[in-house]
Amino acid sequence: MCAKVSEKDPRLDVENIKYPGETGDVLAHYAKPKGSRKLPGVVVIHEVFGLNSHIEDVARCIALEGFMAIAPDALSPVGGSPDNDDEARSMMQKLDSQKTIKNFVAAVKYLKTRPLSTGKVGVTGFCWGGGLTNQVAVNSDVQAAVPFYGMQPSPEDVLKIKAPMLIHYAEDDERINAGIPAFEAALKKAGVDYRIYMYKGAKHGFFNDTSPPRYNEAASKLAWERTVGFFNERLKT
Numbered sequence: 615m616c617a618k619v620s621e622k623d624p625r626l627d628v629e630n631i632k633y634p635g636e637t638g639d640v641l642a643h644y645a646k647p648k649g650s651r652k653l654p655g656v657v658v659i660h661e662v663f664g665l666n667s668h669i670e671d672v673a674r675c676i677a678l679e680g681f682m683a684i685a686p687d688a689l690s691p692v693g694g695s696p697d698n699d700d701e702a703r704s705m706m707q708k709l710d711s712q713k714t715i716k717n718f719v720a721a722v723k724y725l726k727t728r729p730l731s732t733g734k735v736g737v738t739g740f741c742w743g744g745g746l747t748n749q750v751a752v753n754s755d756v757q758a759a760v761p762f763y764g765m766q767p768s769p770e771d772v773l774k775i776k777a778p779m780l781i782h783y784a785e786d787d788e789r790i791n792a793g794i795p796a797f798e799a800a801l802k803k804a805g806v807d808y809r810i811y812m813y814k815g816a817k818h819g820f821f822n823d824t825s826p827p828r829y830n831e832a833a834s835k836l837a838w839e840r841t842v843g844f845f846n847e848r849l850k851t
Contacts, residue, residue: 616675616838624648626677633684633724636716637691642684643670645677652732654849655725657756658685659718659739659746661822664695664702668824669740676738679842680850682731686721688714688746706742718746719754734849736777738841739764740821744782751775758848760841763818766793772800778807780844782837784830787818811840 621628627646632639643665646653656676660669665687673685688709689695695702718737725735736758739747744764751759752771760780767775779801783791794810801808813820813836819828821837 616672619671619674619678621670621674623674623678626674628674628677631684633686633720635686635690635720636713637710639690640717640720641665641687641690641694642721643673643687644682644684645674646682646730647677647680650730652730653680653682654732654734654736654757654845655682655684655722655728656845656849657718657721657725657735657737657739657750658683659737659743659750660685660688660695661740661819662703662706662742663699664689664706666695666697666699666702668822669743675838676842676845679845681736681845682725682728684721684725686718688717690717715746715749715753718750722750722754722756732849736760736845736849738762738845741819751777751779758845760844762821762837763787763790765790766797769796769800769803772797772806773804775801775804775806778844778848779809780840781808781810782821782840783810783812784816784818784820784833785812785814786816790818809844811837813837 673683676683738760740762744761747761813833816830816833820830
């Protein structure tokens with residue numbers, strides 16, 4: 615859980631940008647603290663509902679913690695995310711998965727090469743974006759990865775992960791949780807530095823405060839504190 619942060623918050627520089635990706639220009643929401651000091655970066659990956667105001671708000675929350683944050687729109691190749699969740703979900707299902715992964719890996723490169731970047735970048739994402747966070751960890755040189763209730767990569771791909779991981783799961787999430795044992799075994803085999811947290815009584819999507827049926831305030835607050843602490847530990851030292 616993070617407090618709502620306005621696009622006009624005087625502490626931040628906020629803009630909607632484009633960066634070069636596998637499929638052409640990728641649309642993204644970008645935020646960083648005002649000033650000229652160098653900062654680590656964090657890529658924020660949205661749910662299956664596309665890039666919306668909730669995820670843009672999460673990016674601004676991360677920026678207030680002292681990071682350069684970018685929230686790319688996976689639906690950029692088709693003009694960007696619509697306002698309608700059902701329409702967005704349908705469009706998301708038609709994306710080319712490998713090209714989509716490369717578009718998000720390109721976001722890592724974008725942050726690493728910004729003039730005010732320290733060169734250290736982390737990634738976090740939720741639901742569909744949790745699965746993409748795992749894939750970015752497999753396919754890039756990020757320094758930290760924090761997936762929220764995301765689909766796990768194959769055991770063979772886990773062997774490619776070099777970044778330390780902080781992994782959040784909801785207790786009431788049978789489909790996603792079925793993949794935990796094989797994922798954890800592969801992480802151990804690969805020697806990945808990882809931590810797994812299971813949130814008791816929480817449902818899939820518990821971090822999203824715009825979805826009352828799924829939102830769990832206590833779990834969301836604790837997961838956020840752990841996430842920020844992890845990024846501070848891994849990206850600022």
